[in-house]
Amino acid sequence: MIVYLRFYEELNDFLPRARRKKEFTREIPETTSVKDLIEGCGVPHTEVDLILVNGESVDFSRKVRDGDRVSVYPVFESLDISGAIRLQQRPLRNPRLLADVNLGKLARYLRMAGLDTAYRNDATDPELIEQMQREDRALLTRDRRLLMHAAVEKGYLVRSDQPTEQLEEVVHRFDLYSVLDPFxxxxxxxxxxxxxxxxxxxxxxxxxxxxxxxxxxxxxxxxxxxxxxxxxxxxxxxxxxxxxxx
Ligand SMILES: [Zn+2]
Structure with a gap:
């Protein structure tokens, strides 16, 4: 079956150039969920906050039907989507974080800001996922495939390679300004x-x-x-x- 897809705003960064900022079609097997459809396009579900199927707000588990038009939006600052199903927690109710192995400097900054941040420089991917689940932490990584792991509920794909900018990204994305407790x-x-x-x-x-x-x-x-x-x-x-x- 064929579905029509469009991604909005910065979610386009995940797509090949030819699919950015316009509607494209995708052929998929029946009983595909919206979540699998979106991740099949290279966009981790942790980056998605609102999905409209034929204009109706749906959650990740919604099965896609032939001819559906799917619009996918990132976490918004300002758009009023009250009444719609928001898929990401913001602000994070339980600000416990887990930083991937190559985010050591970011982890130090987050701790400096008083945020509970687990970090080890030698954790394997399975160990990260296990700790994330066991301690109910939001996973911070620059590896989008890791965020597509089925067990990941809360996570964020860190964009910048500059630790100061990374800190700003994380605080902003999870709206952690009010819980900062430096030093x-x-x-x-x-x-x-x-x-x-x-x-x-x-x-x-x-x-x-x-x-x-x-x-x-x-x-x-x-x-x-x-x-x-x-x-x-x-x-x-x-x-x-x-x-x-x-
Ligand atoms: Zn110590």
Whole structure:
């Protein structure tokens, strides 16, 4: 059977040039779901927020019928689609993230922003999927095929290769502005920091820090000590702006 498809806005980035920004046809077997139809065109379902079939809003499980006209939209900022079925959570209700192996710098920035971000530089794809499910995390990756895995419910395809821009993308996409809590989390192991008395860590401080700094926090897991300025100083201006710190 034949269906008619059109993708909107940035979803066109996933398509070959000849299919961008216009209607095209696709021949598919019967009982294909809308989700399989869309991913068969190279667009991960995590990027899709609204699907109209013949003008009606549907969810991913809707079976496609011969002659259907399918319009596919990304996560919108401003379009009023109240009444329609939105397919992505935004803002993320439970902002727990999982970064793919090549997003180490992004993971550090997200932790710096106070966001719970799991990361390992040696995780295999099956291990990532397993951890994502077990800990109910949203998967961040630059690998669109990974997002097409059937188990992925929440995820985001990171576009930029610049960590500062990646941070901005993720915060924006999941609308995390209100839950940012800069410098509350260990950037090495993701644990929440505890306040610690200066006397308890005094012998570990450099002389100038010992003299001029009075408030400290410590990671309960790796015991690294943090203080105001210890990782602010070298932060990119863009990250500071986003986190609302100077
Ligand atoms: Zn730590």
């Amino acid at each position: 509350s989390r260990c950037i090495h192991c993701n644990h929440k920091l505890n306040q610690v008395e200066k006397d308890a860590i005094r012998e570990r401080l450099l002389p100038l820090t010992e003299r001029y700094v009075d408030e400290f926090a410590q990671c309960p897991h790796c015991h690294k000590v943090y203080w105001s300025g210890s990782h602010r100083r070298r932060l990119d201006r863009k990250v500071k702006e986003l986190l609302g710190v100077d």
